[in-house]
Amino acid sequence: MTDRMLQIPGYRLHKRLGKGGMAEVYLATQLSLDREVALKILLDTEDAAFAERFIQEGHIVASLRHPAIITIHDIGQLDGGRHYLAMEYVGGGDLAQYRGTVLAPARALDIVRQLAGGLAVVHDNGLVHRDVKPGNILFRDDGSVVLTDFGVAKALELDNELTQFGIAVGSPAYSSPEQAKCEALDARSDIYSLGVILAEMLTGANPYRAASYPQTVINHLQMPAPQLPPALCIYQPLLERMLAKDPVERFASCRDLLQAIDALSELDMDLTLVAPAIALPPTPERPARPRRPRLWLTAMATLSLVALLGVGGYQWHRHERIGALLTLAEQRLAEGMLVSPPLDNADHYFRQVLHLNADNAQAADGLSRVLQARIAGYLALAEQRLAEDHLYEPAEDNAIHYYRQVLAWMPQHEAALDGLARIAARYVELSEGAFRQREYGMALEYIHRGLEASPDDPTLLALRDDHPRRVADARATRVTARTPAVHASRSESAEPPANPIKRLWNRVFKQ
Numbered sequence: 001m002t003d004r005m006l007q008i009p010g011y012r013l014h015k016r017l018g019k020g021g022m023a024e025v026y027l028a029t030q031l032s033l034d035r036e037v038a039l040k041i042l043l044d045t046e047d048a049a050f051a052e053r054f055i056q057e058g059h060i061v062a063s064l065r066h067p068a069i070i071t072i073h074d075i076g077q078l079d080g081g082r083h084y085l086a087m088e089y090v091g092g093g094d095l096a097q098y099r100g101t102v103l104a105p106a107r108a109l110d111i112v113r114q115l116a117g118g119l120a121v122v123h124d125n126g127l128v129h130r131d132v133k134p135g136n137i138l139f140r141d142d143g144s145v146v147l148t149d150f151g152v153a154k155a156l157e158l159d160n161e162l163t164q165f166g167i168a169v170g171s172p173a174y175s176s177p178e179q180a181k182c183e184a185l186d187a188r189s190d191i192y193s194l195g196v197i198l199a200e201m202l203t204g205a206n207p208y209r210a211a212s213y214p215q216t217v218i219n220h221l222q223m224p225a226p227q228l229p230p231a232l233c234i235y236q237p238l239l240e241r242m243l244a245k246d247p248v249e250r251f252a253s254c255r256d257l258l259q260a261i262d263a264l265s266e267l268d269m270d271l272t273l274v275a276p277a278i279a280l281p282p283t284p285e286r287p288a289r290p291r292r293p294r295l296w297l298t299a300m301a302t303l304s305l306v307a308l309l310g311v312g313g314y315q316w317h318r319h320e321r322i323g324a325l326l327t328l329a330e331q332r333l334a335e336g337m338l339v340s341p342p343l344d345n346a347d348h349y350f351r352q353v354l355h356l357n358a359d360n361a362q363a364a365d366g367l368s369r370v371l372q373a374r375i376a377g378y379l380a381l382a383e384q385r386l387a388e389d390h391l392y393e394p395a396e397d398n399a400i401h402y403y404r405q406v407l408a409w410m411p412q413h414e415a416a417l418d419g420l421a422r423i424a425a426r427y428v429e430l431s432e433g434a435f436r437q438r439e440y441g442m443a444l445e446y447i448h449r450g451l452e453a454s455p456d457d458p459t460l461l462a463l464r465d466d467h468p469r470r471v472a473d474a475r476a477t478r479v480t481a482r483t484p485a486v487h488a489s490r491s492e493s494a495e496p497p498a499n500p501i502k503r504l505w506n507r508v509f510k511q
Helices: 048-064 105-124 185-205 213-222 230-242 256-263 293-334 348-356 361-387 399-409 414-436 439-455 458-492 499-511
Strands: 009-019 022-032 035-042 072-077 083-088 137-139 145-147
Touching: 009 035, 009 439, 022 399, 035 048, 048 072, 048 083, 105 145, 105 185, 105 230, 105 256, 185 230, 185 256, 230 256, 230 348, 293 361, 348 361, 361 399, 361 414, 399 414, 399 439, 399 458, 414 458, 439 458
Parallel strands: none
Antiparallel strands: 009 022, 022 035, 035 083, 072 083, 137 145
């Protein structure tokens, strides 16, 4: 199904944003309101159960109201029977794009706070999301987050419909222990998934993800909550409670989680100066006390000395720690350890410095150099995959993927834009080659892959729009070319069939 062939009354489709096993998502304009929307369209009409779940997702989300929950604008059905959802278009990418990156603690906590607020509304309506993961957390242009993909959301009292048959739902790397064991789920399962995301944002790695599904499940069942580095120890109790193996030991609800987040503040590393109490003026009920100037001055001097020593000691300690972190950061940068291994890489150490001193110029410059090094590495990989003709596959190891990652960091990066343009040109060549071989379906597939790399490429757009006419002309030309040859062969062989009696007569009398 192509953008051109797909017609939805009231919408103008622009491009496909993604495709999964059961649905595809397009960027479109809702004509009545002239606004961009994301159209999620069911691929198959045969699976009635999934179609029902698809419609249920739309009704579930449409009934929820919260800034952190995706907005549903419309639910409809195509002429062929396929259903679609028209949703708010969120163009800032998802949280998964920051995988391997350590986020600032304040930013990580703010993301969790927003999501917990949205999930509280979900749970208050008697639902559980069951698939809270970075890929389902989108960013608006203003940096706020949006929870999406409620395709496996379920009413709490009906949740055992799947679990009683031993069917696990959700994403293994973010599943709660009870989810991995196919037990009935409630709000605390979503809180666990949110805890895994918090750990990943604070450390740059998912501690439970393993090379295989069974080991990932075992990790969720047995592995304790990760130990955060000393600089983040204030978040350890919150994380451990969110990631408790026993749901009873977790926060009972997202409302409780929100209260804990609000009560949690980063330790004030500056010592609080305790000033002497201000003496109230004497009154008849409270006569003036005799002055003791020498004692008062002594106390003031002592307090001032303690405060100065404390502040000076702290400032010295912070200065020493910043110096050590900068040294480690520069070493890891020189060694090429940009964002891995977790908690021991250049990006991590530079961010720790900024956590201690947000205005540290060397750390800010260091993060810029880390980004430039990552960009250079991704561009080198992209060029290598382009030379190998690995344009679109394998997933997450192809030229398009690497160029897009660079553009996610720097949207106007010239080399990455040029690379995608060269990929588009290569798909033009592949499409034309397939067309000459009369592989018209493959030619169209190459065109669409090229447009995914460069949606505005004029040559590919022209080829896509002209493809049906070219195919019809090529087939008509082929039929016309074959017709005279068929007539000629028939005329050459147009002799009357031989008489068998005559053949026998010739054989007998002409010997």
